[in-house]
Amino acid sequence: MERAEQVDLGSLDGSAVGVADRKSNATGVLTKGPSAPVRRRRLARLRINRFDLFAGLGYLALAVLVLSGQWRNTQSGYLIKSGQDQTMWEWFFAVTAHSVANLENPLGTNLQNFPAGVNMMANTAMFGVGVPFTPITLLFGPTVTFVLVLTLGLAATALGWYWLFSRELVESKFAASLGGLFCGFAPAMISHANAHPNFVVLVLLPVIAGHLIRMARRADTAGMRSRIRDAVVLGLLVAMQIALGEEPLLIFALSFGLFALVYYLHAPRLGLRALRRVTPTVLLAAVLTLVLTVIPLWWQFFGPQSYRSIDHGPMVNDLKAIVQFPSESLGGVFSPGQYVAINETEQNAYFGWPLLLLVAATAALLWRDRLVRAAGAVIVVFGVLSLGAVAMLGKRSTGVELPWRWAEKVPLLNTVLESRLTMAAIPAIAVILALATDRAVRAWRESPVDWRPLAWFGTLACALLPLVPTVLPVIERAPTPEFFAGGAVREYVRDGSVVMVPPPRPADARALRWQADAGFDFPLAGGYFVGPTGTQKKGIYGPEMRPTTALLVQAQDTGVVPPIGDEERAQLLNDLNFWQADVLVLPATANGDTLSATVTRLLGFGPTRVDDVWVWNVRALR
Numbered sequence: 001m002e003r004a005e006q007v008d009l010g011s012l013d014g015s016a017v018g019v020a021d022r023k024s025n026a027t028g029v030l031t032k033g034p035s036a037p038v039r040r041r042r043l044a045r046l047r048i049n050r051f052d053l054f055a056g057l058g059y060l061a062l063a064v065l066v067l068s069g070q071w072r073n074t075q076s077g078y079l080i081k082s083g084q085d086q087t088m089w090e091w092f093f094a095v096t097a098h099s100v101a102n103l104e105n106p107l108g109t110n111l112q113n114f115p116a117g118v119n120m121m122a123n124t125a126m127f128g129v130g131v132p133f134t135p136i137t138l139l140f141g142p143t144v145t146f147v148l149v150l151t152l153g154l155a156a157t158a159l160g161w162y163w164l165f166s167r168e169l170v171e172s173k174f175a176a177s178l179g180g181l182f183c184g185f186a187p188a189m190i191s192h193a194n195a196h197p198n199f200v201v202l203v204l205l206p207v208i209a210g211h212l213i214r215m216a217r218r219a220d221t222a223g224m225r226s227r228i229r230d231a232v233v234l235g236l237l238v239a240m241q242i243a244l245g246e247e248p249l250l251i252f253a254l255s256f257g258l259f260a261l262v263y264y265l266h267a268p269r270l271g272l273r274a275l276r277r278v279t280p281t282v283l284l285a286a287v288l289t290l291v292l293t294v295i296p297l298w299w300q301f302f303g304p305q306s307y308r309s310i311d312h313g314p315m316v317n318d319l320k321a322i323v324q325f326p327s328e329s330l331g332g333v334f335s336p337g338q339y340v341a342i343n344e345t346e347q348n349a350y351f352g353w354p355l356l357l358l359v360a361a362t363a364a365l366l367w368r369d370r371l372v373r374a375a376g377a378v379i380v381v382f383g384v385l386s387l388g389a390v391a392m393l394g395k396r397s398t399g400v401e402l403p404w405r406w407a408e409k410v411p412l413l414n415t416v417l418e419s420r421l422t423m424a425a426i427p428a429i430a431v432i433l434a435l436a437t438d439r440a441v442r443a444w445r446e447s448p449v450d451w452r453p454l455a456w457f458g459t460l461a462c463a464l465l466p467l468v469p470t471v472l473p474v475i476e477r478a479p480t481p482e483f484f485a486g487g488a489v490r491e492y493v494r495d496g497s498v499v500m501v502p503p504p505r506p507a508d509a510r511a512l513r514w515q516a517d518a519g520f521d522f523p524l525a526g527g528y529f530v531g532p533t534g535t536q537k538k539g540i541y542g543p544e545m546r547p548t549t550a551l552l553v554q555a556q557d558t559g560v561v562p563p564i565g566d567e568e569r570a571q572l573l574n575d576l577n578f579w580q581a582d583v584l585v586l587p588a589t590a591n592g593d594t595l596s597a598t599v600t601r602l603l604g605f606g607p608t609r610v611d612d613v614w615v616w617n618v619r620a621l622r
Contacts, residue, residue, distance in 0.1 A: 051173045052166075056159045058177075059184055062469075063154035066185075066193060069474035070147045074140070078477040081328075081344035082195035084509040088528045089197060090142035091509075092123065093149075094516040096130035097137035106131070107299045111520055112504070112512060112527030113543050114497040115580055121300035122307060122539075123529050124198045128243030142516060150193050153201035158184020160206040161427060168213055169371070169431065170438035179427075179434035182464075186426045187326035190469040191347035194328075198245035199423070205252045206427070208237050212256070212278075219277030231281045235288030242293050247416055248423070255378050255424035263374040307532035307539035315342050315417040316388030316404075317349045318395060322422075326350035331466025340395055348419045349386065351429070354463040359429055362436045371435060375428040382424040415539075433460070477513075481587045482611040484514040489585075492617060493522040496582035499618075501595050502552035504528060506542045514587075525579040546578065547571040548602075555598045559591045564601040572602045577622045584616040 070077050079086050091112070099106040106127060110117035120127075129149050130137075137145045162180025166173050183189075183206075192199040215222075215230050222230070241249045264271025290297075300306060318340035325331025326347045327339075341347045359379070366372040389405035391398045408414045436456065444453035483489055489498065503526030504511040515524055526543055533540045548571055554562055562568075575581075586595055586607065596614055600606045603621075607614035 051177075052163075055162050055173070055177045055180065056155070059155040059158040059162075059180070060151075062181075062185060063151045063158075066154065066190065066469050066472055067147055067151050069471050070143075071151075073474065073476075074143045074147060076477045076479065077143070077474045079194050080473050080475045083343065083345070084506060084528055085195035085345060086146065087509045087513050089195065090146050091512040091516055091528075092120070092125045093130050093133065093137050093145045094142040095520065096120070096125060096127065097134040097142075097145075098520050100131055100134045101138060107296060108304055110523055111515065112524045113305075113529060113531060114523035114525055116531070116543075117305055118527065118529045118531060119300065119303055119305040119307075121296050121303070122305070122531075124245060124247075126198055126201070126244055127296075128240055129197070129201065146197070149197045150200055153197060153203070154184050154189060154193060156184075156203035157189070157201065157206075160203040161430060164206040164210045165430070165434050168210060170434050172438045172441040175434045175437035175441055178437050178460075179430035182430045182433060183427050185469055186429075187329065187350040187352075187467060187469075188348040188420075188423050188426060190328050190472075191326060191341075191345055191350075194472055195345040199248055199420070201244050202248055204237055204241045204244065205248065208234070208241065208252070209256060211237065215278050215281060216260075216274045219274050222277075227281045228284070231284035232288060234282070234285035235292065238285065238289045239292040242289070242297075247420070250412065250416065251382075251421060251424050255382055255428070258381060259374045259378050259428070262377040263370050265373075266370060305531050307530065307537045309411075310415050310530065310539035312415075312417060314388055315346070315419050316392060317383075317386040317419045317422060319387065319391060319393045319398075321347070321419075322349045322351060322383065323353040323356060324350055325352045325466050328470050328472060329466060330468045330470065333470060335466070338394055340392075342417075342419055346417065346419055349383075349422045351425075352463070352466050354466065355429070358459060358463040359432055362432055366432070366435060366439075369435065372432055375431040378428040379425040382421045386418050386421040388418045478510075480514045480517040481613050483585065483587075483613040483615075484518040486611060487518065487521070488611055489518055489583075490521050492583040492615060492619075494582060494619065496580040496619065496622070497523045497525045499525045499576070499579055499581045499584045501584055501586040501599055502526075502556060503543075503546075503549050505549070505553075522582075525581065546575045548575040551602075552595060552598065555594050556589070556591045559594050561594055561597050561601065564598070569602055569604075573621060576618055581622060582617075582619045584618055586614040588612065 064071060070079055095109055095111055096106050098104075098111075099109065106125075107121050108117055108119055112118055126149075130145075133145050133149070136148065158180045160180075161183035162176050165179045166176035169179070170176050189200060211230070211234055215234070218226070238249070260271075264274070320338055320340045324337035324340070325335055327336065327341075327344065328347075329350075331352055332350075341350075363372055363376045367376075384402060385404050385407060387402050387404065389402060389408065391400040391402055404418055408418075437460065440453040440456040443450055479485075492498075498515075500511045502508075504524060505526055506528050509528035511524055511526075512528060515522065526549065528542055530539050530541055531543065532538065533544050547568075551562055551568060551571075584599060584607075586592060586599065589595070596607060599616060603616055603618070605616070607616050609615075
């Protein structure tokens, strides 16, 4: 784009390359092939200098530090702020490895929510890492895979944006590294690092952006072979991102489209010409992506246990969330504000008022730069959309209606959590910070005594220091009951399921971990996943609540045995048949005595103690 056109990227650090070319030409070794300038540009793009290596290692070290609590205890440590999501994600990785190792279809499974099963493609199982990491999962367990994916995701995302900024945006590698640092470790990224790998492994997004930029730049000169090659690369990248996460891809596509639109507003003819030139390549890439992903996408939208949309209700950013500091940061520790986040894993804004003031002032000063205008538009538009249909302030409605009231009616877009739209602002903010830092570095090199660069660096430090992430908190996870870990469960299961008392659900999914530790030797009734409900196939979290499940949850929550009559016993038998239950299992849990008494009254006979659980053998009842 504009800045890329002003700087000859092939000439950066290219003196050594030029010397090598001259030597090759002098000896006659290279008599055919690309010209020397073309070779220099290619080698410059591939070259990894010491600063690149330093940046990558720095990002990796910071990612390890943030997740050091989990790394120190991969056997029984648990990221407490993940809720039940860490258990769910570990199960996804574990069952994917199990399917690959046993040559089974990984797109669907009935190992939970038996017998209906779970549509894995509709549950963001991240086959893009789950499948290739199968050996790690089988050798070291799903917790190691989980924390490894999160760690590499943070570091690689930062490195990907650094690579793009340093090659296409700024001359100063320090400025590029700062932009990459913000992209990889912004408050939203740290928040999702508690539980959501699909919103942490975003490294392909800057790669896709860089490829599109290069396609637009050479649209007028690219030949047919070059365009086909570009289409193949773009199609592969998009297909790979679909295997990592579709929601981040959708947000990226919308924000990048807005960025490009605003960037070309000053020269619409130039923009239209670039659009006409790249459209055939993009369409060919779309066809290739569809060919590569048609089976999993069909399974996701039309296969068993697919759903049409998720009715998640309002999931918006409160106005206070935009200016406050995230909980997992220095600012959150020393200056916490009112808790207005959806939950601990969805602090998708929380940029802090110092950074927002700095970005606003910088954008105003650099407004003549098209890149700044485009980035500013992304920040404002997606920031407003993230506020939902009605603006909230301190968890109270302001009554001010916003554009999301119309946007949420758009198919696919209505499945996105509104709060997550602010993640589009992260690279846009990084662009503004990197451009301003690049100018400050150039000014400082020209005049070390100039006070303005030092003022910028000081102000920047004050804005970013409160956002420095802290180590994510970890607790000790209770061990898997010996009944499962030791394999005794196998004696009670034939062709039916294990029914926990009460069955696993989004509020308590511990049994998924126990099933994985037992080697997936049995299916589970219930579970934690997204699946369809009703004739319209609306997506909900967890299975539809069966009458017996509701009764057992009530008993556990209240600590009181509910009234048991013929209707409740008939419902139990009906549910046992629905679940094709072989055995009911009660582990040590809150109000366990109440649950035991409730099940005993329902069945008419008491349990048997096996290892460290109570079991009711109900195979004969169905």
